Amino acid sequence: MIEMAQYLIVVLVTIGIVMVTVLLHVAYLTYFERKILGWMQDRMGPMEVGYHGLLQPIADGLKLFFKEDIVPAQANKVIFTLAPILVLVPALIGFAVIPFGRDTIQIFGLTFRPYVTDINIGILYILAFASIGAYGVLLGGWASNNKYSLLGGLRSAAQVISYELSLGLSIVGVLLLAGSLSLVKITEAQGGGMFHWFIIPQFVAFVIYLISAIAETNRLPFDLPEAESELVAGFFTEYSGMRFAFFFLAEYANMILVSCIATILFLGGWHAPFEALSFIPPILWFVGKVYLFLFFYIWIRGTLPRLRYDQLMMFGWKVMIPLALANILVTSVVLYFVKG
């Protein structure tokens, strides 16, 4: 009984810490993005709220919280309400299996691990939940009873389905090398310096993963579901207040999630690039690598214009998927002869 209670306490506290940290990072990712984008465009970004705009995310959150919650008269109210939750929950639930660090911490005789759980099909679990997020977008677009929302939702569904294939296929090469679906085991397989990271044998897969992940999270240059110049705001045209904030949070949480996965699969997770640098805590290495990816996303956003819809589909089906399949083929053949 006591063991059970201890287990529950540990799990709940870990979940709480992970959730709060992730949500804080999500909030400050918006600030990070606006600042970096501003600097890239020779502007300053937010400067007014707090020192150099540091309190801007909090001000934005408060503003959204106090906004009126409008449901269109012709909308399907149940699904309209359900959709933002259906988008946000899968985005946050994926963090349950992300290993943020290596060392366990002992407090009051309880052992805390730097991840919520380590299930042996971790990566499959994340992929499964990521696909559920597409339902939220699609249903939200449909339930709004607005042509722009519907078009945005349809585009989103088509885009997510096509790019999920190449995303999943690009991961397979890594799984073959690591021999496990558990994210902890994949990270441990890359120990011993940056030359053991999977980015070197799986560079093609890494590039495919990066591009597909941008498409998967509906970020520029693949933000067709919310293309402002064509679809007003895409699937969340009719959403306001906290419901809109949910979509917004989900988008940034997804960004962090795919960056975490990229870090674990290709950049060796919490491992330091050189043994000499391993005095820096593993968790800092992890966060640093994640922010490297986030910076890359913002960088891409600052550089590239939006793709046309047919270009997006052609690129997904005719370039990415054949490349990913070829990568799996080459990896398997090489592995067969090397490890045989």
Add this chain to the structure above:
Amino acid sequence: MKRSRSLIEKILMLEIVRAMWVVFRHLFVKGVTFQYPHVKRALPDTHRGALALLRYDDGVERCVGCDLCEAACPSRCIKVVSEQVPDQPLVRWAPEFYIDMTKCVFCGFCVEACPVNALAMTKLYEYSTENKRDLYFDKKKLYEIGETYFADAKAYLVAHRQEQADETAIQYRYKFPFSVLTEKKEPSA
């Protein structure tokens, strides 16, 4: 001119990489933003801001109520009520003077038209208000602006070659410059 791209360039996405490098360099370019309420631009003397009415150094109103500014105004935002100064025949003044700043187009024609340089433009541009009627400037308000921004107004007149120095300004007080008066006197003398 169509540049054909080689296959290697396409595969490595060189165009995108080059574009990303350009964007990355701009990360370190200083922003061009003026943090407006905190930092203000230095305005040139010729800046056409809010209009002001001026007085001579001894406090006498320059305006002689000639209505020329009203006639010159293309947006018809000026209204002058002019009458004779009692006890002083041939001398006029303007007991009421209105400028509707909601209509003003800041062309500066009224300042050019004014024979005594009573009107001038200042560097004041922050006079926004919650009540639109506050933008209907009356004589009191215009003289207030003239007193507060006297240096700006002077600089405006000098920069636009309306009034070269203070001495010439005094001459206009008597409706004619000294040179004209002396020329008139000479034949009779």
